[in-house]
Amino acid sequence: STSSVLSTDKDKSAASKDSTPEGVSKGQEDGAETPKQQLLDIIGSMKVEVSYRKKLQQLKASESKKQALKKLEGPDSEGSVPQGATEDTQRGKALNPELVKAASAVASSLPRNKKQTESELLAQLRRHEETTDKQKKGGTINLRNVISEMTVKRQTPAQRVAMLSGRLSLQVDEDGQRIRPERSSAQSIDSRSLKVGKRLNIFTKASREPEHALKTVSSPTIWDLEFAKEVAAVTAQPPRNGFEEMIQWTKEGILWEYPIDNEVGMEDDAEFHEHIFLEKHLEGFPKEGPIRHFMELVICGLSKNPYLSVKQKVEHIEWFQKYFEEKKELLQEI
Amino acid sequence: MAAGALSWALRAARQVLPSPCPRQVRSYYVDWRMLRDVKRRKMAYEYADERLRINAIRKNSILPRELQEAADKEIAALPRDSCPARIHNRCVMTSRPRGVKRRWRLSRIVFRHFADHAQMSGVQRAMW
Numbered sequence: 111s112t113s114s115v116l117s118t119d120k121d122k123s124a125a126s127k128d129s130t131p132e133g134v135s136k137g138q139e140d141g142a143e144t145p146k147q148q149l150l151d152i153i154g155s156m157k158v159e160v161s162y163r164k165k166l167q168q169l170k171a172s173e174s175k176k177q178a179l180k181k182l183e184g185p186d187s188e189g190s191v192p193q194g195a196t197e198d199t200q201r202g203k204a205l206n207p208e209l210v211k212a213a214s215a216v217a218s219s220l221p222r223n224k225k226q227t228e229s230e231l232l233a234q235l236r237r238h239e240e241t242t243d244k245q246k247k248g249g250t251i252n253l254r255n256v257i258s259e260m261t262v263k264r265q266t267p268a269q270r271v272a273m274l275s276g277r278l279s280l281q282v283d284e285d286g287q288r289i290r291p292e293r294s295s296a297q298s299i300d301s302r303s304l305k306v307g308k309r310l311n312i313f314t315k316a317s318r319e320p321e322h323a324l325k326t327v328s329s330p331t332i333w334d335l336e337f338a339k340e341v342a343a344v345t346a347q348p349p350r351n352g353f354e355e356m357i358q359w360t361k362e363g364i365l366w367e368y369p370i371d372n373e374v375g376m377e378d379d380a381e382f383h384e385h386i387f388l389e390k391h392l393e394g395f396p397k398e399g400p401i402r403h404f405m406e407l408v409i410c411g412l413s414k415n416p417y418l419s420v421k422q423k424v425e426h427i428e429w430f431q432k433y434f435e436e437k438k439e440l441l442q443e444i
Numbered sequence: 445m446a447a448g449a450l451s452w453a454l455r456a457a458r459q460v461l462p463s464p465c466p467r468q469v470r471s472y473y474v475d476w477r478m479l480r481d482v483k484r485r486k487m488a489y490e491y492a493d494e495r496l497r498i499n500a501i502r503k504n505s506i507l508p509r510e511l512q513e514a515a516d517k518e519i520a521a522l523p524r525d526s527c528p529a530r531i532h533n534r535c536v537m538t539s540r541p542r543g544v545k546r547r548w549r550l551s552r553i554v555f556r557h558f559a560d561h562a563q564m565s566g567v568q569r570a571m572w
Contacts, residue, residue: 400506408500429497437511444508 148175152207172207209235380420386413391427401434401441474539481534484525491526495519 148171213235217228330338349355359365367374388409395405408430412423434441473479501507501515524530535544535551543552550558559567 400508404501404504404506407506426493426497429493433497433501437514440510440514441508444510 145175148172168207172210175210206235376419378419384420385423388413388423388427391424394431395434405430474537477541478534478539481532484530487523487525488528488531491522492528495522495526495528 152168152171210232213231214228217224217231220227349358356365360367392402392405392409395402405427408427412418412426415423418426473482498515498519502512502519504512532541533544533546533549534541535554536549537554538551540551540553544550545552545555548555548564555564558564559569
């Protein structure tokens with residue numbers, strides 16, 4: 111169907127262009143070909159499969175044709191439309207010759223001023239092409255601003271080796287070796303700070319209202335908790351295999367986590383000296399006498415105890431302090 | 445009288461605290477003696493520290509004897525069930541007081557039952 115349309119366009123354009131070249135040939139004084147010649151070349155070169163050379167020729171032909179049209183439109187039509195069209199043509203944009211032919215055919219079919227309609231249609235086509243090209247190039251985002259901030263990072267071979275070794279060590283070690291790649295990423299961020307430079311307006315700022323709305327809601331009620339529990343109970347599918355069963359047991363606490371950690375549930379942040387040197391807690395006691403002797407033995411025993419936390423040891427000593435203070439009257443009698 | 449019996453029945457039927465575990469949980473102890481043993485264990489755990497400290501004062505050759513006698517009276521004043529000596533290791537499944545192996549907390553009969561049904565890991569019939 112497209113081929114038939116083209117053939118009809120060819121006929122119509124041939125008919126319409128007969129009228130235009132008459133005006134052009136009078137005004138044309140350059141060394142360029144006449145529009146009729148250009149058109150005939152295009153028609154002759156138009157095939158289903160057009161080679162690259164032919165396409166280039168077409169582009170050049172269409173460009174020169176546009177210049178001719180511009181000269182046509184200049185004396186003929188008035189208004190802002192052709193001026194915009196001339197500005198477009200000055201940019202040297204190439205329109206698809208088939209589209210041009212179609213536009214001319216449509217213009218010829220309409221009863222009004224053929225040349226004006228044709229120029230308007232061509233202007234529209236040019237604008238379409240321009241926008242599509244712009245989007246293809248990414249001009250709407252204006253990449254120049256984005257790229258201006260970026261610089262080519264030159265890595266020394268030593269840095270590269272360090273990065274590779276860091277990646278390798280990530281796979282091998284699991285404890286403590288992840289600090290290295292984190293450090294390097296932090297350093298790279300510091301050297302080029304994030305808040306410097308012109309705003310690119312790529313992302314729109316999300317409104318803050320929903321956050322406030324969420325905060326005003328009170329802490330989850332009992333009904334919410336019950337609902338959450340119900341949902342969890344409904345969605346919890348029975349385990350499909352032994353692995354999932356073991357996972358479930360681990361979550362419930364029936365099964366220990368492997369490799370077995372001997373210090374599960376025991377969070378002792380205190381250093382060894384806080385466990386052993388407990389004399390500073392003995393300040394409330396008399397410096398001499400059997401009580402002091404007794405308390406020193408207590409402290410000796412506590413320092414050797416690896417199973418109690420520092421808090422528990424301190425609690426023991428404080429209890430003794432309270433007990434002896436209560437028994438002070440009894441002690442005075444002795 | 446009936447209300448008292450009912451309340452006791454309710455207390456015997458100790459409900460386990462709501463836990464995230466979805467499967468069926470045993471909500472009754474085997475018998476009252478087992479329940480009493482459980483109570484004694486809980487109380488012994490509560491008073492363990494105090495008993496330890498007071499005993500440290502009592503079993504002492506340094507402190508004066510008056511102090512130790514006062515400590516004697518104090519420890520006697522504590523509730524009787526707080527004493528760990530009153531705990532008796534019963535079978536976990538049947539509450540049998542005798543013939544209980546400590547490692548498995550089971551009486552000999554239950555142990556044999558499970559071992560024969562191959563439900564005891566690493567336990568085999570002896571043959572040599």
